[in-house]
């Protein structure tokens with residue numbers, strides 16, 4: 001079976017561990033990853049979500065921090081601080097910087113991000129195919145107090161404390177899906193939407209012209225996983241993002257935001273946690289099962305539930 005997963009960073013990475021465990025070596029998995037969080041710092045191109053997925057699946061992620069490399073050191077960061085170099089709010093570790101140096105050099109030499117990602121994955125061997133959503137530049141901006149700022153500045157520097165009026169995916173309408181993205185969707189037997197942030201992780205992917213249309217119009221069943229359990233995100237500040245869109249912070253709110261494929265939305269099935277068993281999304285089959293990604297085996301079980309919900313035999 002060919003499985004395509006739409007994913008953000010840390011939540012997406014944890015979910016993909018489970019997808020890979022479920023698939024073992026019998027099924028092909030392609031992840032289409034958000035790049036709206038990307039930024040250039042000290043001249044280096046950083047792709048936080050791609051790196052979270054690549055390091056996590058490659059066994060190189062820091063388990064406590066959730067982002068960046070394990071066994072990291074911070075000498076470059078300290079030296080930059082001594083120069084008074086801005087910005088200081090985005091931490092880049094020494095090991096991590098090597099990834100960004102290679103990426104930036106390859107991009108400058110003319111390679112598209114999809115090819116750069118493939119090259120980086122030769123080292124990390126994530127066991128699945130990793131694709132950026134686009135090879136073009138797209139940046140998520142947050143409008144707060146009538147002014148736009150880069151998503152990372154809002155999220156990391158201000159800890160999402162400034163009220164968001166709206167999110168703008170700058171460049172998304174001109175951006176094309178990265179090489180391989182539309183083919184992967186067209187050839188998929190199953191499409192999974194990871195329990196990633198629906199607004200700023202899945203939202204930008206769907207904003208690239210052609211991707212949502214391909215998912216909606218394809219033959220593969222589409223099954224989503226709620227990142228909200230009860231009335232709060234499992235981790236992080238997705239509630240602050242949903243508030244800007246006037247979406248209720250619940251499995252039902254997010255499910256209804258994605259909507260039924262039969263009604264011009266995305267979903268055929270919606271996995272919600274057992275505590276959210278009352279969830280109703282018109283036109284969508286809702287299945288309530290524990291959705292805590294506590295370990296790989298438990299996350300693989302969530303994937304098995306989605307496969308069954310889609311009516312596919314494993």
Ligand code: GDP
Pocket residue numbers: 007008009010011012013014049052195196197198201225226227228229232233234235236237238291292293294
């Ligand atoms: P980011 O790009 O690093 O912010 O990560 P993602 O967007 O991929 O994932 C963040 C989302 O994952 C958050 O909204 C969390 O609520 C959700 N999440 C994290 N852990 C779990 C979990 O164990 N279960 C579920 N259902 N959602 C989770």
Ligand code: CA
Pocket residue numbers: 008009010034037048049200201
């Ligand atoms: Ca992210």
